Amino acid sequence: MAFKGAIVVDIEKCKGCSVCVVNCPTQTIALAKKVNSKGYPYSYMENPDNCTGCGNCATVCPDSVITVYRVKI
Amino acid sequence: MDIKDIIKPENLVYSKSKVLTDTVMHYCPGCSHGVVHKILAEVIEEMGIQDKTIGVSPVGCAVFAYKYINIDWQQAAHGRAPALATATKRLYPDKYVVAYQGDGDLASIGTAEIMHACNRGENIVVIFINNAIYGMTGGQMAPTTLLGMKTATTPYGRRADLNGYPLKITELIAQLEGTCYVTRQSVQNPGSVRKAKKAIRKAFENSALKKGTSFVEIVSACNSNWKMTPVQANKWMEENMFPFYPLGDIKDR
Amino acid sequence: MAEKLLKKGNEAIALAAIRYGADGYFGYPITPQSEVMETLMEEMPWETTGMVVLQAESETSSINMLYGGACCGKKVMTSSSSPGISLMCEGMSYMAGAELPCLVVDVIRGGPGLGTIQPAQGDYFQAVKGGGHGDYKIIVLAPASVQEMYDFVGLGFDLAFKYRNPVMILSDGAIGQMMEKVELREPVRRLTNQEIAEKYGHWATLGKPASRNGNIISSLSLAASEMEAINLRLQAKYQKMRENEVRFEKNMCEDAEYMLVAFGSSARICEGTLEKARSKGIRMGLLRPITLFPFPEKAIQEMLSQLKGIMSVELNAGQMVEDVRLAVNGAVPVEFYGRMGGSLFSPEEVFEAFAKKFNL
Numbered sequence: 001m002a003f004k005g006a007i008v009v010d011i012e013k014c015k016g017c018s019v020c021v022v023n024c025p026t027q028t029i030a031l032a033k034k035v036n037s038k039g040y041p042y043s044y045m046e047n048p049d050n051c052t053g054c055g056n057c058a059t060v061c062p063d064s065v066i067t068v069y070r071v072k073i
Numbered sequence: 074m075d076i077k078d079i080i081k082p083e084n085l086v087y088s089k090s091k092v093l094t095d096t097v098m099h100y101c102p103g104c105s106h107g108v109v110h111k112i113l114a115e116v117i118e119e120m121g122i123q124d125k126t127i128g129v130s131p132v133g134c135a136v137f138a139y140k141y142i143n144i145d146w147q148q149a150a151h152g153r154a155p156a157l158a159t160a161t162k163r164l165y166p167d168k169y170v171v172a173y174q175g176d177g178d179l180a181s182i183g184t185a186e187i188m189h190a191c192n193r194g195e196n197i198v199v200i201f202i203n204n205a206i207y208g209m210t211g212g213q214m215a216p217t218t219l220l221g222m223k224t225a226t227t228p229y230g231r232r233a234d235l236n237g238y239p240l241k242i243t244e245l246i247a248q249l250e251g252t253c254y255v256t257r258q259s260v261q262n263p264g265s266v267r268k269a270k271k272a273i274r275k276a277f278e279n280s281a282l283k284k285g286t287s288f289v290e291i292v293s294a295c296n297s298n299w300k301m302t303p304v305q306a307n308k309w310m311e312e313n314m315f316p317f318y319p320l321g322d323i324k325d326r
Numbered sequence: 327m328a329e330k331l332l333k334k335g336n337e338a339i340a341l342a343a344i345r346y347g348a349d350g351y352f353g354y355p356i357t358p359q360s361e362v363m364e365t366l367m368e369e370m371p372w373e374t375t376g377m378v379v380l381q382a383e384s385e386t387s388s389i390n391m392l393y394g395g396a397c398c399g400k401k402v403m404t405s406s407s408s409p410g411i412s413l414m415c416e417g418m419s420y421m422a423g424a425e426l427p428c429l430v431v432d433v434i435r436g437g438p439g440l441g442t443i444q445p446a447q448g449d450y451f452q453a454v455k456g457g458g459h460g461d462y463k464i465i466v467l468a469p470a471s472v473q474e475m476y477d478f479v480g481l482g483f484d485l486a487f488k489y490r491n492p493v494m495i496l497s498d499g500a501i502g503q504m505m506e507k508v509e510l511r512e513p514v515r516r517l518t519n520q521e522i523a524e525k526y527g528h529w530a531t532l533g534k535p536a537s538r539n540g541n542i543i544s545s546l547s548l549a550a551s552e553m554e555a556i557n558l559r560l561q562a563k564y565q566k567m568r569e570n571e572v573r574f575e576k577n578m579c580e581d582a583e584y585m586l587v588a589f590g591s592s593a594r595i596c597e598g599t600l601e602k603a604r605s606k607g608i609r610m611g612l613l614r615p616i617t618l619f620p621f622p623e624k625a626i627q628e629m630l631s632q633l634k635g636i637m638s639v640e641l642n643a644g645q646m647v648e649d650v651r652l653a654v655n656g657a658v659p660v661e662f663y664g665r666m667g668g669s670l671f672s673p674e675e676v677f678e679a680f681a682k683k684f685n686l
Contacts, residue, residue: 005079
């Protein structure tokens with residue numbers, strides 16, 4: 001069974017720590033070139049097609065800024 | 074498939090625990106505290122005990138834990154959280170009481186309180202964040218600082234002849250008859266977070282079963298005071314902390 | 327008819343704790359007050375009223391157990407003696423800062439340091455002027471009899487909850503150890519958890535119902551403006567204590583030309599001095615402060631127009647005399663007589679000192 005996923009990042013609360021980036025098994029996530037109002041580069045789906053909605057990024061996120069969605073395909 | 078078709082309420086698989094408040098945490102980017110707060114909140118939510126849980130926050134970085142987890146909180150004097158937790162649990166045996174402490178709080182100034190609370194077998198949960206450094210005060214040596222580790226008060230590295238040895242307090246606590254569950258966990262990757270969450274859940278369940286004190290150490294990273302990036306700090310922790318502070322259950326009965 | 331027993335002051339504290347519906351006692355042994363916890367352990371109130379009694383690992387831990395218990399809206403208390411109270415001062419500062427009610431009994435011994443186990447009153451400053459850090463006050467009750475040891479447990483709890491503030495019974499080794507008749511008052515039952523939730527649920531940490539956010543009990547506020555506002559609120563509360571809670575006793579003051587001021591054991595000894603002075607035709611009175619904070623300064627000031635002099639009599643090097651002098655503000659001469667280190671004075675000794683200081 002295959003899954004397709006997507007994440008929503010609470011950009012203003014993201015501190016750009018990168019822990020989600022290195023824990024993403026599908027290289028979906030990267031830090032944005034832009035920064036939020038606090039000056040942090042925030043995480044986003046650089047390669048959204050890769051996302052399987054596994055939730056690893058949200059599991060390790062210290063600031064609970066990632067919401068995960070997933071569908072079976 | 075378009076992203077808009079995936080991001081729908083019926084496809085939601087993970088969102089922030091409702092037991093967490095919306096307040097942005099004051100912790101540095103990548104700090105382990107945030108992850109531990111999250112899994113603590115998730116355990117409280119999943120067990121349905123938000124109305125029965127009383128937290129005791131320490132002095133140290135986690136002093137403001139009360140801003141982030143929406144339960145009743147007592148903010149203790151430095152090192153004394155187990156004393157507050159003891160009285161609270163004895164006066165309200167049907168509540169869940171969790172003391173959340175760092176290494177300076179628990180393993181230095183509060184050694185008497187934690188040892189005796191554990192030795193009495195108080196039916197409380199203790200969460201012990203060990204990042205081998207004083208965070209809030211700016212990176213001074215902690216009792217758990219590794220030999221050779223540079224801190225603000227060991228600028229040339231911790232030396233046994235000058236500073237004594239890093240304290241494996243969790244192993245000491247496992248020796249006490251009053252403890253039922255003593256474990257060492259970490260939260261730097263998804264697998265470890267899931268294991269740590271299971272450990273915290275078990276600790277709360279033990280509390281309800283009146284089995285004694287449950288003690289969960291989380292070996293943590295303090296990237297700011299270690300002067301590394303969050304990712305580097307997690308790697309350094311795996312390479313340097315884990316050999317001295319090995320993960321796993323030390324006691325489970 | 328109320329039951330009357332012959333009891334030590336320390337035992338009276340323990341019996342009163344149970345009968346005034348205390349929820350918890352947390353303490354650590356130290357002479358000369360160990361009978362408080364010993365009596366409680368003998369009485370086993372957990373079998374009757376449900377009161378928790380726990381021997382802690384230190385006085386530091388005891389006071390922090392009080393902090394935890396008080397956070398839960400429970401009537402909690404401890405007892406100790408001078409060196410132990412020194413350890414508790416940190417906790418009392420935190421409890422005053424977090425506005426938590428508790429009762430602390432200090433059965434003073436001679437100091438400084440480990441000092442002696444004999445009675446003294448050298449902890450007046452510690453109790454009345456703070457002891458711990460920051461601008462805080464606690465209500466201090468000074469019993470002069472075993473009956474007052476008993477009664478002030480009830481009064482102390484009432485005041486602690488009225489103001490959400492620590493209250494101290496400042497006793498000494500003499501009152502703690504001496505045996506006297508004590509009349510047991512009508513017992514007050516402990517509040518149920520439901521009653522506590524109704525009375526104190528808006529601030530206490532009892533577990534958060536869905537209807538409100540978590541209650542937070544803390545003395546921390548990093549913003550200077552917030553911390554100043556907290557301090558101003560606390561000071562306003564202490565002012566209310568000064569206005570409403572002053573307690574004292576006057577003895578033969580109506581026609582007095584000279585007045586002794588003494589509390590606790592000293593006041594009892596001074597009763598003998600009073601008799602001696604009166605037998606010699608000296609119109610002497612005695613004012614006994616029962617609350618040391620708030621201090622009965624108005625009661626002293628009201629006497630000034632008829633007085634030629636005041637002598638403060640204390641078992642220390644002269645502590646309360648500073649508050650007497652502040653109240654008198656130079657209007658009449660204020661002298662001091664005291665002994666230290668666990669030595670008591672006799673009524674005659676006090677009279678001789680008085681006669682010498684006022685050339686009588």
